[in-house]
Amino acid sequence: YSFMALVSDALGFTVTKDTKKQDVGNYYKKLAEGIEKAIGELSAISGQTDQSDKQSGKEGNESELNKSIDSAKGVLESLKINVESLKGIGDVNVVGHAHNAQGAGTAAADVELKKSLKALQEIVKAAKGAGVPEPKAGNTTLKVGDADNKEGAKILSTSGNNPGAGDAGKAAAILATVSGNEMLASIVKSKEGDADTGVGGNADGDTSAVSFAKGGSSNNLSNADTPKAAAVSGGIALRSLVKGGKLASGAGDNATGGGKEVQGVGITAANKLLVAVEDII
Numbered sequence: 001y002s003f004m005a006l007v008s009d010a011l012g013f014t015v016t017k018d019t020k021k022q023d024v025g026n027y028y029k030k031l032a033e034g035i036e037k038a039i040g041e042l043s044a045i046s047g048q049t050d051q052s053d054k055q056s057g058k059e060g061n062e063s064e065l066n067k068s069i070d071s072a073k074g075v076l077e078s079l080k081i082n083v084e085s086l087k088g089i090g091d092v093n094v095v096g097h098a099h100n101a102q103g104a105g106t107a108a109a110d111v112e113l114k115k116s117l118k119a120l121q122e123i124v125k126a127a128k129g130a131g132v133p134e135p136k137a138g139n140t141t142l143k144v145g146d147a148d149n150k151e152g153a154k155i156l157s158t159s160g161n162n163p164g165a166g167d168a169g170k171a172a173a174i175l176a177t178v179s180g181n182e183m184l185a186s187i188v189k190s191k192e193g194d195a196d197t198g199v200g201g202n203a204d205g206d207t208s209a210v211s212f213a214k215g216g217s218s219n220n221l222s223n224a225d226t227p228k229a230a231a232v233s234g235g236i237a238l239r240s241l242v243k244g245g246k247l248a249s250g251a252g253d254n255a256t257g258g259g260k261e262v263q264g265v266g267i268t269a270a271n272k273l274l275v276a277v278e279d280i281i
Contacts, residue, residue, distance in 0.1 A: 007034030011278060015270045017263065021090025021097070024241055024274070031281070032084035039076050042069050078126040079281060082119040089116055089242055096240040096266025098155075098259040099249040102162045105155065107215045108238060108245035113195040116242055117210055120277065121188045127280045135185035135276065140177045141205070142232065143225035149173045153203065153212065153221040153232050155247045155262055156239060160217035163250035165257035171236065171265045178230045180276030183209070183237060183269070186230035203227045209234030213242065237273040240266030 010031040015024070046069045089112060099105060128134045142150045152170030154163040190210035198214030199207060202223040212235025215221070239245040247266055250257030 007031060007038065007281075010034050013274060013278075015095045015267050015274065017094065017096075017260075017267065019095045019267075021093055021095055021241060021243065023090070024095065024270075025087045025090045028083050028086040028089070032080050032087070035076055035080040035083060039073055039080065042073050042076070045069060046073075075126050075130045079123060082122040082126070083281070085115055085119045088112065091243040093246070094263065095270050096247065096263035097245065098247040098262035098266065100253045100259045102249055102251050102258075104157050104159055104162060104218075105215060105239065105248035106244060106246040107158050107198065108213055108242035110195050110214075112243045113210060113213060113238065114192050116238065117187065117190055117192060117195065120184065123277065123280060124184070124188050132280060135181045135188070135280070137185035137189060137228065137230045138178060138182045140229040141226055142174055142229060144177055147173065148225050150222045150225045150227075153227065154218045155249070155265065156212050156215045156232070156235055157218035157221055157248045158198075158215035160219050163218065163248050163257065165250045165255065167250050168257045168261045168265055171232075171262070172268070174229050175233045175236065175265060175269055175272070178233050178272075180272035180274075181279070182230040183234040183273050184276040184280070186228060187234040187238065187273075207231055209238065211235070213238035213245070215239070218248075233269055234273070236266060237269035240270045241273070 010027060013027040046066055124134060149170040151167045152174045154167045155171045187209040190208035194208045194210040195214055199211050199216030199220050202220050204224060205226045205228060207227050209231045212232050239247055247262045249259045249262050253259040
């Protein structure tokens, strides 16, 4: 029996410039189906064990194998429920959907943002209960050495001044300083209410990934270099993946800092997060 063999067809999903957000939802649906098969396999093994115990007169004693099977099924059932809940994460727009001219972005849909947060929190919780190390958020901020990349957060703006042509490059620089594991850790530390409030004041070291995904004015997002790079990067990933979300652009589609460059940042963020979630599962 191999869990990996049952879900291998769904693993290794990679976002490209043509991948739609709803394709990501279909990936999670297929992954949930693989987990369901694994649960079925475990149930079959449990049934065979029960029959064997009856034939040997040991039916009154629950075998250690059955205890392990029941424990594994509990973990897998929790994973399945929460992975499956991500099937509605997206819409018909491409992952990393960005403004096609210089302009503000659009916040991800509150309901789907909250559902995504809950699902990721429960996936991490189930994995931790099974002995998988919990992801850890790093302490890297938006300033590394002499490079201050705080304006990169402007691609998450939903109001205020538009990003500049160089801000997509700064967003990419922020993303390059963190791992997908750190991004996932930052996301699951967020609170459900962050999807309602977004970044209402100046962002700081306590501003969550979900708050960044929801967005706010460009001035509030980029006022300081103290926010965590993992939180900004996690926000970019969620904005890029979740229904209704659109990233802000600093220029027209094909220009420096424009829609295509911004989408590239969103795709990189999304892939980092998807790999981290897959590794946990």
